[in-house]
Amino acid sequence: MSFLSRMMLLKSKAHLSADVRRAGPSRNRSRAADNAAKRKADMARRRVGLLMFGFAAVYIVIGGRLMQYGYAHPENTSSIIPPDRLMAARPDILDRNGQVLATDIRTVSLFAEPHKIVDADEAVEKLATVLPDVDARDMYRKLSSKSHFQWLRRQLTPKQQSQILALGIPGIGFRPEIRRFYPGGSTAAHIVGFVNIDNRGMAGMEKYIDNQGLAELADLGMTSNARLEPVKLSIDLRVQNIVHDVVAAAQVNFKGKSAGAVVLDAETGEVLGMASYPDFDPNSPEQGAKDGWLNRMSNGTFEMGSTFKSFTLAMGLDTGRIKLTDSFDARYPIKIGGFTIKDFHGQSRFLTVPDIFKYSSNIGTAKIIDVVGIPEQKEYLTRLGLLTKMKTELPEVKMPSQPREWKKINSITISFGHGVATTPLQTAVAGAALVNGGRLIEPTFLPRTLEQADEVAEAVLKPTTSADMRYLFDYNGKFGSGRGARIPGFDVGGKTGTADKVVNGRYDSKLNFNAFLGAFPMGKPxxxxxxxxxxxxxxxxxxxxxxxxxxxxxxxxxxxxAPILGVEPDFGSLGKDMLVSY
Structure with a gap:
């Protein structure tokens, strides 16, 4: 092999070896790239999985919170909260038939957190657009103070609340509260009473309810959000409305200083209706503060005039010292201690006991009390509850007044209604004892059955005395000063009373305190x-x-x-014949 051939062979082997050496690293790099790609794919899948898990966890948390909020009680800080979240307030007050006399309504009150107020001047200007009667100077003082809480206005209307919310004033909020509402207004004001801004009873049965323990529970924070049982009264709203209307009309028409009346159940002592005028609207009690707050029926004392002759004759009959058939000399005035006792409707003759009652003879009454005696007079008036403070649920009850020393002149004047001042309500209660069989039953503004009345009744007169007094009341209703109250079909009896008022220590005959004590039906009052x-x-x-x-x-x-009370009219045989003819 030639040198050239050998060189060519070696050269080709060298190239082959070089190609082999180059091919090895390339395959390694390919494997590494594949591994890297696999790692990136795995990482991507793990990232996507983690992301999906994260989203799922977030949505699970959100869903869980939504479920929690769904089952939880809402917490509203700028609106009226549901009634089951309100602090227990006061029980409803109802009449004997279930008609609402007083109830609670939900409302809100406006407050401020002065440390959060940005511009006090601007806040005052905005609030004045909704509350035009606001005291701008006082409100600015509150909003610019360094305190953390200030009341701005108590008991807003829903419209005022929504308008203030729309103003968007920072640092202004609302607190849910209770407001007492009286649907009848002034109709039963002196009986129901009223509450103050904090829903505490200030008068009438509202105060009585607090005195039974409600106020103490509230002070101790032991009130519950459970609905309280309503308090039912003895009054009949229909009767009450009539009494109120008649009394108010009389005070205006007769141009009197004040007027009042009461309808009393003589057998149970229940007050079915009572009004004193002037009065007030318990929804805005401050407007009646001058004259209207005084309940003159139970918290005012007056000399009741000739209505007291009823009690004088009753004690004379009860002691047995006089009889209906007795006569007394009323021909001449009585002079005693520099005073002259004379008759307004003088007959100048001997008068029987019924005639003394019929003609309202001061002379005849003075002769009767002289027979009875001062000790017995005091004892009977005390027994009839006319010299002691009356017991009843109303807190407003005044103590009667009497002379420190009872002399003969005092005894005589008291016999016909001068010298002792009592409340009209206790006079009515004593009058009931004259006609109901001689039982004194303390008055009540809560329902009372006949059985319950028997438990508290106190015998103060003989039944025969009560029968005689029923005769006298009926006799005066037919033939005497009570004739004007005799309504056809209803046997009304009673006794008038006209007492001169004391002016500068002397009686003024031109100014009178007038009363009438009546009962019906006289067959069985x-x-x-x-x-x-x-x-x-x-x-x-x-x-x-x-x-x-x-x-x-x-x-x-x-x-x-009378028709409302279930008293049927009686027109005698003529009326029965007329009914038969129909």
């Missing part, structure tokens, strides 16, 4: 109605005494309430 009007300037037929002012109040009340 079930209801007692007492009315009064203070200082009337006019009356029916132009008169200003009781027969023309206080008596018409009782007449109108009985005329409208």
């Amino acid at each position: 079930r209801y007692v109605v007492l009315s009064f009007i203070d200082e009337p300037l006019t009356g029916e037929q132009g008169g200003t005494i009781s027969a023309y002012t206080a008596l018409p109040i009782v007449r109108d009340i009985i005329r409208r309430t």
Whole structure:
């Protein structure tokens, strides 16, 4: 083999060896690339998996929270929260038939966190657009203070709340609260009473409810969000509305200083209706603060005038010292201690006991009390509850007044209604004892059955005395000063009372306190109605005494309430014949 051939062979082997050497690293690089690609794919898959897991976890958390919120109670800080989340407030007050007299409604109050207020001037200007009556200076003082909480306005309307929310003022919020609402307004104001801005009872049955322990529980934070049982009263809203209307009309028409009336169940002591006028609207009690807050029926004392002659004759009959058939000399006035006792409707003759009652004789009554005696007079008036503080649920009850020392002149004037001042309500309660068989039953504004009344009743007069007094009431209703209250079909009896008012220490005959104590039906009296009007300037037929002012109040009340109370009219045999003819 030539050198050239050998060289060519070696050269080709060298090329082959070089190609072989080059081919080895290339395959290695290909394998590495494949491995890297596989690693990248695996990593990508792991990243996608992690991402999917992350999204799934987030959605699971969100879904779980949504479910939690769905089952949880909502927490609203700028709106009225549901009633089951409200703090327990007050029980509803109902009449005897379930009609609502007082209830709670949900509302909100406006507050501010001054440290969060950006511009106090701007906040005041914006709030004034919704609350035009706001005291801008006072509100600015509150908003610019360094405190963390300030009340701005209590008990907003829903419209005011939404308008303030739309203003978007930072640092302004709303707190859910309770507001007491009285659907009847002033109809039963003095009975139901009212509450203050913090929903605490301030008068009437509202205060009575607090006094039973509700206020103490609230102070201790032991109130519950459970609905409280309503409190049912003895009053009938239908009767109450009539009494209120009649009393208010009389006070206006007769131009009196004040007026009042009560309808009392003589057998149970339940008050079915009672009104004192002027009064107030418990939804805005501050507007009646001057004259309207005083409940003159239970918290005002007055000399009840000749209505007291009923009690004087009752004690004379009960002691046995007089009889209905007895007569007393009423021909001449009585002079004693520089005073002269005379009759307004003088007959100038001997008068029987029924005639003394019929003509309302001061002289005859003075002769009767002289027979009874001062110790017995005091004892009977105390027994009838006319000299002690009356017991009932209403907190507003005034103590009667009496002379420190009872002299003969005091005894005489007290016998016909001057010298002792009592509340009209306790006079009605004592009057009920005269006609219901002689039982004194303390008045109640809560329902009471006949059985419960028997447990609290106290015998203060003989049944025979009560029968005699029913006769006298009926006699006066037929033939005496009570004739004007005699409504056809209803046997109404009673006693008028006209007392001169004391002015500068002396009695002024031109200013009277007039009252009428009535009962019906006289066959078996079930209801007692007492009315009064203070200082009337006019009356029916132009008169200003009781027969023309206080008596018409009782007449109108009985005329409208008797059918509601279930008292059937009795027109005698003529009425029965007319019914048969129909």
